[in-house]
Amino acid sequence: MGAFDMMNIAGSGLSMHQTWLDTLSYNIANVNTVRATSENAFQAQYLMAQAQDGASGVRVSGIAQGDPEGRLVYQPDHPLADEEGYVRMPDIDLGSQMSQLIMAQRGFQAQSSVIKNAQDVYQSALSIGRNA
Numbered sequence: 001m002g003a004f005d006m007m008n009i010a011g012s013g014l015s016m017h018q019t020w021l022d023t024l025s026y027n028i029a030n031v032n033t034v035r036a037t038s039e040n041a042f043q044a045q046y047l048m049a050q051a052q053d054g055a056s057g058v059r060v061s062g063i064a065q066g067d068p069e070g071r072l073v074y075q076p077d078h079p080l081a082d083e084e085g086y087v088r089m090p091d092i093d094l095g096s097q098m099s100q101l102i103m104a105q106r107g108f109q110a111q112s113s114v115i116k117n118a119q120d121v122y123q124s125a126l127s128i129g130r131n132a
Contacts, residue, residue, distance in 0.1 A: 005056060010114040012057030017108040019060050020047045024101045027092055035088045036080045041070020042090040044097075067091050 023045040033042040044066030052059045069091070076085030 009057040010111045014111040020104040037082045040068035041088045044092045
């Protein structure tokens with residue numbers, strides 16, 4: 001393992017966690033998006049991550065889309081309701097999204113700490129070399 005591999009691995013994790021946080025924020029912001037039953041529901045985004053090919057670390061391999069069917073909710077007073085009183089809502093579990101948000105935040109913090117510690121170690125090594 002090279003001198004800067006730790007920073008590269010942590011950097012890839014930091015990038016992946018940032019993308020995960022972005023997708024979760026997008027889902028949470030749209031959890032109450034209402035559409036007419038003739039339209040597709042808001043589609044949640046789900047991060048797909050995998051190990052980097054031929055290198056250490058992780059990368060975002062794609063963003064999967066949620067179910068366009070969503071769920072039908074009876075809201076006869078809503079302006080988008082059909083003649084039977086239904087609207088289409090996204091099929092997003094807010095509790096699951098919030099739990100994942102906490103995991104993504106913790107992962108981001110952990111990767112940030114690794115990078116900070118690696119920088120401190122490299123800085124100490126450089127100062128030792130200057131004093132010799």
